[in-house]
Amino acid sequence: MTIEQELAQQTARDWQELEAGTLRFAMIGLGWWTLEEAIPAVEQSDFCETTVVVSGGAEKAARVRDEHESIERGLTYDEFVDGAATEAYDAVYVCTPNALHKEYVEAAAEHGKAVLCEKPLEASVERAEELVAAARDGDIPLMTAYRMQTDPDVRRMRELIRDGAIGEPLAVEGHMTQTMVEVVSEDTSNWRVDPDMAGYGASVMDLGIYPLNTARFVLDAEPVAAQASMRSDSQAFSDVPDEAANFLVEYADGTTASCIASQNAKLSGRFSVIGTEGELTIEPIFLAQTPQTLTLRRGEEQSITVDTGRRDLMGHEMTEEFDYFADRVLREVSIGPDGEHGLQDMRALKAIYDAAERGERVAIE
Amino acid sequence: MTIEQELAQQTARDWQELEAGTLRFAMIGLGWWTLEEAIPAVEQSDFCETTVVVSGGAEKAARVRDEHESIERGLTYDEFVDGAATEAYDAVYVCTPNALHKEYVEAAAEHGKAVLCEKPLEASVERAEELVAAARDGDIPLMTAYRMQTDPDVRRMRELIRDGAIGEPLAVEGHMTQTMVEVVSEDTSNWRVDPDMAGYGASVMDLGIYPLNTARFVLDAEPVAAQASMRSDSQAFSDVPDEAANFLVEYADGTTASCIASQNAKLSGRFSVIGTEGELTIEPIFLAQTPQTLTLRRGEEQSITVDTGRRDLMGHEMTEEFDYFADRVLREVSIGPDGEHGLQDMRALKAIYDAAERGERVAIE
Numbered sequence: 001m002t003i004e005q006e007l008a009q010q011t012a013r014d015w016q017e018l019e020a021g022t023l024r025f026a027m028i029g030l031g032w033w034t035l036e037e038a039i040p041a042v043e044q045s046d047f048c049e050t051t052v053v054v055s056g057g058a059e060k061a062a063r064v065r066d067e068h069e070s071i072e073r074g075l076t077y078d079e080f081v082d083g084a085a086t087e088a089y090d091a092v093y094v095c096t097p098n099a100l101h102k103e104y105v106e107a108a109a110e111h112g113k114a115v116l117c118e119k120p121l122e123a124s125v126e127r128a129e130e131l132v133a134a135a136r137d138g139d140i141p142l143m144t145a146y147r148m149q150t151d152p153d154v155r156r157m158r159e160l161i162r163d164g165a166i167g168e169p170l171a172v173e174g175h176m177t178q179t180m181v182e183v184v185s186e187d188t189s190n191w192r193v194d195p196d197m198a199g200y201g202a203s204v205m206d207l208g209i210y211p212l213n214t215a216r217f218v219l220d221a222e223p224v225a226a227q228a229s230m231r232s233d234s235q236a237f238s239d240v241p242d243e244a245a246n247f248l249v250e251y252a253d254g255t256t257a258s259c260i261a262s263q264n265a266k267l268s269g270r271f272s273v274i275g276t277e278g279e280l281t282i283e284p285i286f287l288a289q290t291p292q293t294l295t296l297r298r299g300e301e302q303s304i305t306v307d308t309g310r311r312d313l314m315g316h317e318m319t320e321e322f323d324y325f326a327d328r329v330l331r332e333v334s335i336g337p338d339g340e341h342g343l344q345d346m347r348a349l350k351a352i353y354d355a356a357e358r359g360e361r362v363a364i365e
Numbered sequence: 366m367t368i369e370q371e372l373a374q375q376t377a378r379d380w381q382e383l384e385a386g387t388l389r390f391a392m393i394g395l396g397w398w399t400l401e402e403a404i405p406a407v408e409q410s411d412f413c414e415t416t417v418v419v420s421g422g423a424e425k426a427a428r429v430r431d432e433h434e435s436i437e438r439g440l441t442y443d444e445f446v447d448g449a450a451t452e453a454y455d456a457v458y459v460c461t462p463n464a465l466h467k468e469y470v471e472a473a474a475e476h477g478k479a480v481l482c483e484k485p486l487e488a489s490v491e492r493a494e495e496l497v498a499a500a501r502d503g504d505i506p507l508m509t510a511y512r513m514q515t516d517p518d519v520r521r522m523r524e525l526i527r528d529g530a531i532g533e534p535l536a537v538e539g540h541m542t543q544t545m546v547e548v549v550s551e552d553t554s555n556w557r558v559d560p561d562m563a564g565y566g567a568s569v570m571d572l573g574i575y576p577l578n579t580a581r582f583v584l585d586a587e588p589v590a591a592q593a594s595m596r597s598d599s600q601a602f603s604d605v606p607d608e609a610a611n612f613l614v615e616y617a618d619g620t621t622a623s624c625i626a627s628q629n630a631k632l633s634g635r636f637s638v639i640g641t642e643g644e645l646t647i648e649p650i651f652l653a654q655t656p657q658t659l660t661l662r663r664g665e666e667q668s669i670t671v672d673t674g675r676r677d678l679m680g681h682e683m684t685e686e687f688d689y690f691a692d693r694v695l696r697e698v699s700i701g702p703d704g705e706h707g708l709q710d711m712r713a714l715k716a717i718y719d720a721a722e723r724g725e726r727v728a729i730e
Contacts, residue, residue: 170609170630173623175538177639227592229613229621229726244535246613246621248594256594256611258538258623265535265639268662274542274630297633359726361594 012152012320014159016327018047023326026052026089026113028080028104029096030064038093039068041318047326052089054080081107091116091329093145093322097191098199099123102131109138114329116322118145120209120349121342123199128346132339143325143335144342148214148286150320152308153294157273157280158218165296167277169219172257174211174271176286180263181243184236192263193240200353201230201242208245208261208352210286213337213345214271221253223348223364228356234264247352288314377517377685379524381692383412388691391417391454391478393445393469394461395429403458404433406683412691417454419445446472456481456694458510458687462556463564464488467496474503479694481687483510485574485714486707488564493711497704508690508700509707513579513651515685517673518659522638522645523583530661532642534584537622539576539637541651542630546608549601549628557628558605565718566595566607573610573626573717575651578702578710579636586618588713588729593721599629612717653679 025042027034027050042048052073055061061074073085081103091114094104101122108115115135121144122128135142148154161169180202184190191197192206199205204212216222228247237243244262251257269286272279278298285292291307310316328335348364355362390407392399392415399418407413417438420426426439438450446468456479459469466487473480480500486509487493500507513519526534545567549555556562557571564570569577581587593612602608609627616622634651637644643663650657656672675681693700713729720727 166631170627171540171542171611171625173538173540173625173635175536175623175639177536179641225594227594227613227724227726229590229592229615231619231621233619244621246536246623248592248611248613248623250594254596254598256596256609256625258540258611258613258625260536260538260621260623260639262535262639265641266531266643266662268639268644270538270637272635274540274625274627274633276544276630278631279633297631359592361592361724 014155015324018327018330021047021326021330022049023047023091023114023329024049024051024089026054026080026092028054028092028094030055030060031095034093034095035064037314037318038095041315042322044315044319045322045326047330048322052085077104080104083111086111086113090114091325094118097197098205099127099197102127102134105131105142106134109134109140112138112140114141116143116145116325117342119213119342119345120199120205121339121346123197125343125346125350128343132343135339141329141335142339143328144337144339145321146213146217146337147317147321148210149217149337150324151317152320153282153292154214154218156294157282158220160280160296161218161273161275165278166273166275166280166298169253169255169273169275171255171274172211172215172219172272173274174215174257175260176207176210176269177260177262177265178207178267178287179265181234181236184263185234188236193237195239198240200349202237202240203242203261203263204228204245204247204352205349207263208247208259209345209349210269211257211259211271212249212348215249215251215257218273219251219253219255221251221255222344223249224252225250225361225363226348226351226355227361228352230356237263241353241356245352245356247355249348249352288317377520379520380689383692383695386412386691386695387414388412388456388479388694389414389416389454391419391445391457393419393457393459395420395425396460399458399460400429402679402683403460406680407687409680409684410687410691412695413687417450442469445469448476451476451478455479456690459483462562463570464492464562467492467499470496470507471499474499474505477503477505479506481508481510481690482707484578484707484710485564485570486704486711488562490708490711490715493708497708500704506694506700507704508693509702509704510686511578511582511702512682512686513575514582514702515689516682517685518647518657519579519583521659522647523585525645525661526583526638526640530643531638531640531645531663534618534620534638534640536620536639537576537580537584537637538639539580539622539635540625541572541575541634542625542627543572543632543652544630545628546599546601550599553601558602560604563605565714567602567605568607568626568628569593569610569612569717570714572628573612573624574710574714575634576622576624576636577614577713580614580616580622581710583638584616584618584620586616586620587709588614589617590615590726590728591713591716591720592726593717595721602628606718606721610717610721612720614713614717653682
């Protein structure tokens with residue numbers, strides 16, 4: 001097969017072995033992401049179904065329940081924690097502010113339910129460690145919700161790197177920026193700028209984690225050290241160090257990633273891996289802008305760009321993520337981005353924030 | 366004028382006021398760059414002429430002289446320093462290994478000749494300071510040869526940023542990589558991997574200086590602090606710290622640049638400025654790969670890409686650079702990238718190398 005054919009070939013669902021089955025979900029946290037992305041993505045999935053929704057208010061939970069045929073129960077957080085309706089779901093999707101993940105994962109572990117938990121795993125390394133320990137003690141499957149790891153273009157990029165398409169990978173360049181500043185300037189109590197809820201900060205925790213983790217995934221290498229520069233200019237970001245951040249991450253394979261994250265810049269994402277013999281780029285990426293393209297450059301002129309034609313990109317990525325999780329849980333096999341994987345990013349995130357504060361290179365444990 | 370029209374409009378020679386005149390050059394150093402790029406570029410120029418060539422060997426100087434009609438004299442370095450044929454040229458182009466710049470600029474200053482000196486200005490801050498002082502004492506015009514500053518796409522990018530096309534600039538992303546490792550592995554005495562000749566290192570001095578200086582130019586902001594990560598894996602680069610480097614530079618306007626330089630990666634260059642309302646990218650850039658395109662992205666979908674059609678890009682950039690210098694010298698007006706400008710990059714380069722060595726953020730004086 002030529003490299004052109006290889007590039008154009010979809011790597012979608014190279015992970016799938018499940019042929020039939022259904023994993024019933026309780027959705028924890030009914031913010032816009034759950035309502036507009038997660039629940040519709042599950043409706044498109046092969047192996048998942050939303051049967052329970054959990055919110056702070058009984059009314060909201062009931063309203064969302066009534067809007068979807070598959071949903072049997074609407075619970076408050078307290079009811080969920082207390083073990084209501086455990087017969088109605090097999091797994092939970094945790095999509096609350098970072099600092100609330102632990103409580104609901106601990107409850108799910110007590111109820112013996114599998115967990116798909118949004119990233120970053122928690123607000124701090126310590127809390128994430130406790131979260132992972134709770135899942136381990138409860139002997140429940142735990143996946144950190146990195147939707148990039150089930151994006152077909154990202155999986156294709158990883159496969160091409162493994163196949164030597166760019167020679168030896170040498171450096172990663174990635175950025176993810178958006179205009180969150182507009183949202184939080186209107187809504188100053190937004191949890192993303194509240195250190196008690198968000199954790200270490202606002203842009204690296206929320207955005208920088210995308211290139212950070214995508215590099216880990218496509219290089220198959222762990223981060224070993226970080227450096228960073230952060231700034232918060234807007235009033236809305238005065239309680240966190242990073243309205244915007246540039247950071248460097250050294251990986252164990254000798255590559256180094258240069259990354260940019262900003263909550264006060266045009267919506268933009270790009271991710272490149274430069275190697276001895278070529279360069280792979282996905283652009284745009286991370287923010288579901290379409291058409292997302294995968295480009296391979298080799299030699300001086302040769303450039304091949306593939307658009308696989310997906311247009312509802314975020315929805316598609318979430319569907320892939322939910323079905324991947326179901327495939328893993330229902331077949332009782334190990335999960336790629338498991339709790340330990342998510343915990344390692346928490347350590348890297350902490351190192352990035354420490355590096356910016358101290359103005360020095362910080363090793364990642 | 367619409368932004369589309371503005372983008373497509375060439376910014377070429379917005380600097381030119383000279384209508385006639387000729388600046389006669391002595392070319393100092395007859396390596397491949399001078400022979401294959403500089404002399405042909407001068408032949409294409411409006412206001413420059415090569416009349417003298419200077420090399421280590423009298424034979425080589427004579428051979429190059431005989432190959433070009435305009436060239437009257439071929440000199441050895443010693444003859445040039447001693448003041449031979451000063452009536453035959455008005456200015457010198459210094460294109461020797463970094464650590465030899467000072468000696469020839471000092472000689473040119475003694476002879477009262479204008480100097481166009483390749484970047485980086487010298488091998489160290491101290492030597493660059495002495496070089497700049499010599500030019501000042503001799504009251505001669507001195508330009509640091511940043512060909513990006515006369516590239517029409519780069520000038521257009523700067524103009525668009527000034528006009529607010531991307532709102533407030535927030536972050537710069539740039540990389541420049543090439544396969545120099547192949548050259549220096551064959552030629553282990555190559556000056557680029559000899560600290561006595563190259564100075565602080567190999568990739569940031571030679572390549573990283575491009576995004577570093579291009580960011581200064583388009584942002585019109587000075588670098589204030591640096592962080593970096595460097596590595597040398599190949600035997601050929603064992604005497605320098607940076608076969609490859611990732612570095613962060615903070616600028617006085619609050620923007621931060623994330624840059625990558627490598628002498629052991631596929632030939633590749635890209636330069637982006639991300640702002641609150643848009644993003645400007647030149648890709649490819651720095652290495653004369655064509656078609657070089659300038660792209661402006663605003664809003665979520667709007668993307669405009671312009672290829673101005675140049676194909677002999679390096680030659681064209683060098684022609685622009687020489688004519689810009691002639692325009693400045695013959696009209697006796699100030700030069701944008703003058704000696705002080707080049708010296709400031711030397712300070713930034715030193716800070717980048719110090720930061721990598723010390724593993725900490727280093728302020729730039």
